[in-house]
Amino acid sequence: MPRNPKRSLGTRAYANYTPATLQACLRAIKSKQMTQRKASEHYKIPRSTIKNKLKVLHSNSVGHPTAFTPAVEASFAQHCMKLADFGFPLIPSDLKMCVTRYLDCKGVRVSQFTNNIPGDDWIRGFLKRNKDLSLKVSANIKKSRANITTDDINDYMDRSYHKNVQ
Numbered sequence: 001m002p003r004n005p006k007r008s009l010g011t012r013a014y015a016n017y018t019p020a021t022l023q024a025c026l027r028a029i030k031s032k033q034m035t036q037r038k039a040s041e042h043y044k045i046p047r048s049t050i051k052n053k054l055k056v057l058h059s060n061s062v063g064h065p066t067a068f069t070p071a072v073e074a075s076f077a078q079h080c081m082k083l084a085d086f087g088f089p090l091i092p093s094d095l096k097m098c099v100t101r102y103l104d105c106k107g108v109r110v111s112q113f114t115n116n117i118p119g120d121d122w123i124r125g126f127l128k129r130n131k132d133l134s135l136k137v138s139a140n141i142k143k144s145r146a147n148i149t150t151d152d153i154n155d156y157m158d159r160s161y162h163k164n165v166q
Helices: 019-030 036-043 047-054 069-085 092-106 118-128 150-166
Strands: none
Touching: 019 036, 019 047, 036 047, 069 092, 069 118, 092 118
16 A cells, blocks of 8 residues: 555545645635635635534544554653663664563553554654654764763763753
C-alpha cells in the first residue's frame, strides 16, 4: 500500500481549501453576510461540507486513531530525549522494545501491533508527531579517542547531575 497516495486524474477533489478559508466562510454565514449557497460559490467549498461544519458533524480527524494518548507519546519522547542527553540515544528497535515493555507492564494488548511490538509505520508516525526527535546515524571513532578514564566519567556524571538539579 503506498504511503503517499497521489490523486488520480478525475477523482473527487478532497479539501481544496485552507482552514482559514473555511473559517472565513463559516463566519460570513453565521453573521448573515452570505447564504450557504453564495458562500459555497464564493469560497469554492462544497455546500455539504459547510452544512456539516455548521452542525459540527464529522469533526474528528481523518484516519485511524493513534495507539497512545498524546500525553503518553509526549512521555515517550521526553524519555528518548533524556536518554540522548545522557549519551544513550535510542535506535528505532530500542524504542520499539521500550514501548513493548511499557505495554506488557500495563497488561495492555494493542491490536495494531504484532505481538505488542510497534511496527516501522508507528515509528515513522511517532517521529512525525514529535518533530524534536530525529534519527541519526552514529560514526565510528578511533580507539585513542574512545580511551577514557574514571576521572572523565566522574566529571561527566557531575555535569549531568548539576544540569538536572538546576
